[in-house]
Structure formats: C-alpha cells, structure tokens
Amino acid sequence: MCATCGCGQKDHSHNHEHTHHHGHGHGEGHAHPHPSGAGGRTISLERDILEKNQLLAERNRGWFEGRGILAVNLMSGPGAGKTTLLIRTLGELNGRISVIEGDQATSLDAERLSKSGAKVTQINTGPGCHLDAEMVARGLKELLPPPGSIVMIENVGNLICPALFDLGEGARVVLFSITEGEDKPLKYPHMFRAADLVILNKIDLLPHLDFDADLAEENARRVNPEIGVIRLSATRGDGLDEWRRWILDRLPIREHDRA
C-alpha cells in the first residue's frame, strides 16, 4: 500500500509541478540578517489575536446564561435610531430591560434612556470605536441586572469595528434606516454577516423616499442568508410587536417555563 495516500498502488509519484514561487525579495533596500540558527531564535506562537476578548466574552456569556438573562448587542451606524428604538422597547417591555449604553463621549443617551425609569449604565469608549467584552463586564458589575431579565447593549455608532468584537451576547441585531440606502449591507458586509437580525428602521418615511425595501432585504440576505428581517418605525410604532416577540422568543427562561 502506498504510505502517502493509502491507495493500493505501490509505486507512484505524489509530486506535481509548482509553477509559482514565493519570492523573498526586498523592493526597498534594507539590511537584516537571514540567519538559520545563528543569533535569531524563532518561537512559534499560533495564538488568536482576539483571544483575550474572546475569553472575556465567553465569561460574560456564562454570566448571562447562569442568570437566564438575554443580552442583545444592538449595532448600527450613527443616527440609524438605536436610542429611539430602545426607548420604545423599554416602553413595550416595561421593567424587564436594563441598558448598557456605549458611546465615545457624553452620557446624553443614558440620560435620555433613564427618563423611562430603566436602569442604564453608560460606558464611554474614549478613543475606542467599539465596545469590547471587558467594558461590558465592567458595565454589568454596575448594572447588576436581575435574573431572567433582558440586557440591551447599545454599541458605539459604527458599522465596521463592533462586528469583530464578541461581547458575550446571546443575539446580535443590526439596525439600519431607510435614509441610508439599500446598499448598506453590501458596503458593510462584516457587520451584516455577524448579525442574527436586521431591523429596517424609519419605514414611516417610505412614501417620501426612493427606497426599495425589498432590495434592501435581498442585499442583507446576500451577505447573510440566515439573517432575520423586521421592518419597523420606532417613531410610529410599526413592527414593534414583531420586535417584542423576537426578543421574548430568545429569552433563556420563557414565560411558560416558569413556575
């Protein structure tokens, strides 16, 4: 038996042409030694660059799971209506939601949300353009959400960076508004690929805009065939029922499981 491929034939070659080569040229002249053994010592690391965040995210996930809490990572570009949607959501699910509010600066959104009576913790990321798992862990210590509740994590308004950072959430939701154009999912594919649900917001403006909502949905599914879609107007209230059901369906401890 051939020891390389395990087939019955004894003598056959496993070599094949390798027509390109990986050049080791230096366009710009710079000197460095190419030693093998002499001086430099190569150490293999093979470590995931985001492993620290990943580990902390898993810790958060366990924290949520142990308490039967649903954590939702809510992401969008600036101005898509995250905070307005949150205020409406707090109204729909009164007393069951607390919020971790991420912004680069100010506590304006936290103040807006606090008026509804919900517990809100503000995290300012400063130079950072996204929330990470450590910030969320810090926020949770302050927020102390009760078991069986919902934690809404409003990420920094940015359609690029938050896609890469797992927070330990149970669901990822990306919001985009119809004033942004149907091609948003194609332009920011990483964000839409990482999401469980896309909310198409501000649909009350449809009669005034040249926006093809079906095309927007199709574009989102091109990037992520499994993504769910809800058309919604946070100001007028369309789609809020569906959104509330979507949240409640994902609660680790459902109503009928209790008692």
Next chain:
Amino acid sequence: MHELGITENIVAIVRDHARGQPVTRVSVEIGRLAAVSAEALHFCFDACTRGTELENARLEIIDVPGARTCRDCGRETNADHLPAPCPCGSWNTLTTRGMDLRVKEMEIA
C-alpha cells in the same frame, strides 16, 4: 480604526512570551476577509511598540486568501472580498477561509 486594538493585542501576546528579550520579527496571519487593513496594522505597530521589547521588530503580515463554499452547488471557490456570489450565481455561500487573525511566530535576538 479597530486596527489599534488589534495591534495592542498582538503586542501583548508577543510581550507575554518575550519577557524582556528584544524581539526582531513578529509574524501574523491576516485573512483577506477579516476586515483588517495591513497598512493600518503597520502604522499602529510602530506606535504601539515604542519603548517595548518590540521597538525594533519587523512586522511581517502573511496574507491569507479567502474562500467560500456554495450551499447550492457545493463548490468551494476563492473570494477576496465580501459579499460575492458563487460562480454558479448563488449568494447562499459560507465563508470557509480568510477570516484568520493569528499571531504565528516571533523571532528574538
């Protein structure tokens, strides 16, 4: 500009192993579909390594091509950007390669 955070992670992983010894080379694998810019990494690397064991280290970025499998025709084909339909026309694809963000190795003096 998440490359700053990415670079801080690279530097932390390497410093963890260097323990004060000067590092001459750091090699990382970056997938073409990982949404990380090599140019920005080089820029951040210079800033993040100042005053550390990595100050004179060269950052070597190994480019990992992307690929996806079509859920309709079953073929795996190369893809260097997202989103892109399978040559059969289907958009129903699963990314299989090119998401890598990995510190591969380092060289100490």
